[in-house]
């Protein structure tokens with residue numbers, strides 16, 4: 001799944017060579033890491049970490065592509081199991097109440113048939129023993145302009161795309177927001193802002209990959 005080479009009998013999903021070459025970020029042991037810096041002065045975040053660096057034409061790009069477009073959801077399960085071990089070393093992970101995936105819009109969910117972060121979230125949920133909540137945060141409007149990075153568009157996206165469906169039972173919680181790839185951080189920012197509308201809520205962020213810009 002990382003390089004298209006044939007797997008040996010004892011290899012599963014990712015070959016040994018790709019495995020050795022995976023660009024881990026070590027964000028979980030670096031406070032003030034790149035992912036966290038994205039949100040300085042924009043939204044309050046408890047902690048944030050990305051598992052791998054995303055390089056164009058690299059192993060991680062292949063993994064994400066296979067996970068996102070080729071129905072290989074087992075990649076999310078594997079990476080989620082691995083990353084749980086690292087996340088356990090973050091003290092604040094113990095205060096997380098729920099894992100919240102960045103939702104796909106209904107239309108895209110129907111086209112693709114699944115949300116690419118579901119299996120990653122499920123693996124984190126199982127390994128860390130934290131509930132996985134897919135109904136709290138929802139996408140309120142379809143957007144094709146998500147990849148635009150300039151400041152103005154970022155603000156526009158932040159305003160309108162996501163909302164929360166909460167009751168009093170959702171107050172006072174620490175949400176762990178999860179996405180596949182962080183690039184500008186605009187999507188996660190919009191999601192976090194929606195979650196922070198819930199009284200006394202806290203937000204942390206985890207992504208599978210981080211794009212160096």
Ligand SMILES: [Zn+2]
Pocket residue numbers: 001002003004005014015016017018019
């Ligand atoms: Zn490989």
